[in-house]
Amino acid sequence: MLNNGFEIRQARNIIPTCVLPSSICSLQEGNASAAGKVFLAHGVAGIPARLERLTERTIVDPAALERELQAVRARGYATLVDELEPGLSVVAAPVYDAGGGVVAALAVSGPTSRLPGHRLATVGRVAIEQAHAVSARLGYGGGARGRALTSADRRRSRRLTARTDD
Numbered sequence: 001m002l003n004n005g006f007e008i009r010q011a012r013n014i015i016p017t018c019v020l021p022s023s024i025c026s027l028q029e030g031n032a033s034a035a036g037k038v039f040l041a042h043g044v045a046g047i048p049a050r051l052e053r054l055t056e057r058t059i060v061d062p063a064a065l066e067r068e069l070q071a072v073r074a075r076g077y078a079t080l081v082d083e084l085e086p087g088l089s090v091v092a093a094p095v096y097d098a099g100g101g102v103v104a105a106l107a108v109s110g111p112t113s114r115l116p117g118h119r120l121a122t123v124g125r126v127a128i129e130q131a132h133a134v135s136a137r138l139g140y141g142g143g144a145r146g147r148a149l150t151s152a153d154r155r156r157s158r159r160l161t162a163r164t165d166d
Helices: 027-032 034-041 062-075 117-137 151-164
Strands: 007-009 078-081 088-096 102-111
Touching: 027 034, 034 062, 034 078, 034 088, 034 102, 078 117, 088 117, 102 117
Parallel strands: none
Antiparallel strands: 078 088, 088 102
């Protein structure tokens, strides 16, 4: 996802074995988007005065959203489960430019049935690692933010990939 200052656009959608509807979210709906939460958490966009509820799980309380954004900054990635649309889970990690500013978010999405809550941490660490690789290509010299992948995480990631390729 790239932030062009006005809206969050999906740059590429690769889904090997299932089809999910895709939408473009305005920054006004950043509270219901994992990439939007990345941008909000890093100050790329301000929290809208009115938070729109898109599903029963969408965060619309400003204090609850601020707690969520603090968690995004602490762990290094954002999560979303059934907040944008029922049945959709997303993990997004920030991509940094040479100056250390967040310029994009790398997002991984899937059906909640295939990307349940207990898998989000592993996918989040993979997203951080891959977003850091993109950041490095953009000239970012800082380290990956968030917890690094362990060998156990890599094994779990390979098992998850093998399952989704069935």
